[in-house]
Amino acid sequence: MGRFTLVVFGVVTLLATPFMRYGAHTAHCANPTASTSLCVVYPTLALWYWPVALVAGYAAISLYALRRSRAIGVSTRIAGYVAAGVLVGLLGTAWAA
Numbered sequence: 001m002g003r004f005t006l007v008v009f010g011v012v013t014l015l016a017t018p019f020m021r022y023g024a025h026t027a028h029c030a031n032p033t034a035s036t037s038l039c040v041v042y043p044t045l046a047l048w049y050w051p052v053a054l055v056a057g058y059a060a061i062s063l064y065a066l067r068r069s070r071a072i073g074v075s076t077r078i079a080g081y082v083a084a085g086v087l088v089g090l091l092g093t094a095w096a097a
Contacts (some may be wrong), residue, residue, distance in 0.1 A: 005061050012053045019049040021065035042096075051093040 023045030030038050061080045069076035 004064055008060055010013050012057045015047055015053065016046060019043060047093070047096055051089045054089040054092075055086055058082055058089075090097040 020043050023043040025041050026044050027039055027041045029040075059082070062078045063075055065078055
């Protein structure tokens with residue numbers, strides 16, 4: 001199961017490339033002192049992509065884990081892991097926004 005998880009997160013990361021590269025970029029600049037300037041540039045589309053992609057990735061991994069455990073004949077509780085993944089995605093989005 002470890003390989004499938006890594007493949008899912010690898011695919012999610014690779015699919016983020018167009019959003020990071022070709023999406024609109026927003027800049028926020030501040031002048032902490034008179035002689036320096038601090039600018040933060042972030043891609044706007046990536047802020048929408050990552051929460052959706054992470055939740056979809058966690059859903060795919062949880063479905064795979066359920067199917068795999070049923071095929072083996074073992075019971076698996078994954079609701080806590082899925083809830084934690086969704087919560088991390090939502091908190092990361094709230095922090096970035």
